[in-house]
Amino acid sequence: MGKYFGTDGFRGEANIDLTVEHAYKVGRFLGWYFGKDHKAQIVIGKDTRRSSYMFEYSLVAGLTASGADAYLLHVTTTPSVSYVVRTENFDCGIMISASHNPFYDNGIKVINGLGQKLEADIEAQIEAYIDDGTPKIPFATREDIGRTVDFAAGRNRYIGHLISIPTKSFKNMRVGLDCSNGSASSVAKSVFDAIGAKTYVIHNEPDGTNINRGCGSTHIEELQKYVREKHLDVGFAYDGDADRCIAVDELGNVVDGDLIMYVCGKYLKEKGQLNGDTIVTTIMSNLGLYKACDRAGIRYEKTAVGDKYVCENMMANGYSLGGEQSGHIIFSKHATTGDGILTSLMVMEVLIDKKLPLSTLTAEVVIYPQLLKNVRVANKAAAKANPAVQKAVEDVAEALGDDGRILVRESGTEPVIRVMVEAPDDATCAKYVDQVVSVMHKEGLVTE
Template sequence: MGKYFGTDGFRGEANVNLTVEHAYQVGRYLGWYFGRDHKAKIVIGKDTRRSSYMFEYSLVAGLTASGADAYLLHVTTTPSVSYVVRTEGFDCGIMISASHNPFYDNGIKIINGLGQKMDAEVEAKIESYIDGEQPEIPLAQREYIGRTVDFAAGRNRYIGHLISIPIRSFKNVKVGLDCANGSASSVAKSVFDAVGARTYVIHSEPDGTNINDSCGSTHIESLQKYVIENGLDVGFAYDGDADRCLAVDEKGHVVDGDRIMFLCGKYMKEQGRLKDNTIVTTIMSNMGLYKACEREGLRYEQTAVGDKYVCENMMANGYNLGGEQSGHIIFSKHATTGDGILTSLMVMEVMLEKKQPLSVLADEVTIYPQLLKNVRVADKKTARENPKVIAAVAAAGEALGDDGRILVRESGTEPVIRVMVEAENDVLCAKYVDQVIDVMKAEGLVLD
């Protein structure tokens, strides 16, 4: 991770540690960097946060001042920006979003010409420019000044792409969608309606401050209740920029990313469509997923946390399914990044082709109890490398043995250490998580 760019872009509280000046400088550098030998074309999408408009205008000012043309998708999803970049010949794309964070946070995600997250080398150059470590970039003049282009048509083409994917109609299937008052509000219902579903939508009235507010994939309990009360066949919950998806079965039970990967992976293996019968996961995936994979003859690989690393592994090895427990799932036949709406379409395909409800498909994975606590710290590296914390983690791991595990890692987007334990029961999970956190507190590493 860099000084400003983490695993999911440049993120922070709007006008606190991510300011309009930062956005302008990002635009200035990208416009110059990609326009050194031609007229750069850069496409921009945004989510529904109040500050997204402010950052959009600031990025556009920077881009056009450096001579680039800025194409605006307006409110749209992160995967739609990825799709448009790689299919419409753009130099890069920018998504303005802080994903699942509250409305007062925001972020700048940069997507390369292949539709994947930007190379760390380019992000490092942007950081160097922001910090004044590079010569000033010349301002474009006269006919070389960039222009702004309304490009809502790009989002519409992405919607058409999604509609073309299902292999059969969703007719008479009652589907609930929780759009998190975010980007999915502009896309999801159109897709499900077009393929014949009886679509029920909640949290699709964004007002600039209600994105992810007690809704979406981070607050899925409202969708669980909605599915039960309305007798729906399935429900899907997205996050703020719709690059992740969690599901709810017809009984109101949550089906997380691990179970989604398993049921899709098993189906693709049966169809002869899963490359090397392999799923790419992260170190945060549940032990229950791995035990189910071993039982079904599915191979798996593990990467660092972040769909960026999952994607890198998939591209390097040609794998076509991977993702995270949180619901970032990549189906590389159709996309180069996590796509929540695409994921829900893939789950629907498995349900319809196997003629089984989601509860039956997901029940093949027995999830181990897992407890994750986030600890706010003054310095993540100092907390992670503290000798007494390291010793406490090692002791917990030894005590858990083969029937559990402990994982302590730094957040890529927040000043937080994440402590996670999987074990045979909730009591053991709480015991070992709290043991490690108590050591961190005793060492004075935890912020009040």
């Protein structure tokens, strides 16, 4: 974790934490770094936030001033930038988005030539350039100055790629889409319409300030209500940049990333397409998923929180499916990053092939109640290593046995320790979370 770049890029409130000067310097560095022995070509996408245009222009100024050519996809999804980078041989890609955050936040995600998140060592070099101006980067002059190219065609090719993936028509399927007034607004409906679905769409009228506001994957209750009212077969909600997807079954029940991985993983295993009969999860996946996988003969690996780590594990081991409870799902046959719209297409494929409703396909997974409490501390490492805290965690783990689990971890972005317990009922979760937190208070570790 760097000073500016976290697990999901450089993110913060626009012109407070992330400023136009920051964006300009990121552009200056990337244009120079990738253009040392040729004229760099870098593709840029953005979501629908008001500040995205400001950051786009600032990045373009920095890139072209360093001699790079900037190709603009305009409003599009993060996975579309990843797709275009790796299939069109760009040096790197940039997505301007703060994902599920409110409209006043924004972010810069840099994607390498393989379509994956930029290497940490290059991010560290960008941070050094932002802070102290090293290395000294010359300005391009005369014919070496970069240019800007309208590249909406790249987004259209990505849409064509998505349409080509399903092997069956969606005809007669009534599908609800919540586009979160974000990037999916420019892509999702046209994809589902082209495959034959009867498509019902909400929150697809972005105005620059309504992205994620009471809608999308972080406010799934809107889609639940819509699916019930319209008597739809299934619904899918995306986040601001459409790299994650949460589904809703025909009864209006939430189907999160864990349930999606189970439904798709079991289907791929039956088809002989689940490499190693293994899915890749993070440590935050629900115990109910693992117990269901055990019954289905599906193995699983656990990584640190972040789709970046899921992707690294999948690529290193050749696995075909992985993801997070939050809805970042990676299908490595088709993508190198989480792709919300692709995920919804893969779920549709299972529904149509199995001729079963989503509620039936998820019924085999019994999700354990989960309680997460954030505890603000003066020193995260010291709090987690405290002997009394470690003893309390061990006692809870022993008491839960195979009927639950406890997870204590440091936040990557805040002075916070996260204490999470899964157990058969809510009361047990609360009891054991409070047991650990009370020890942290007694040890004088808590600041608020």
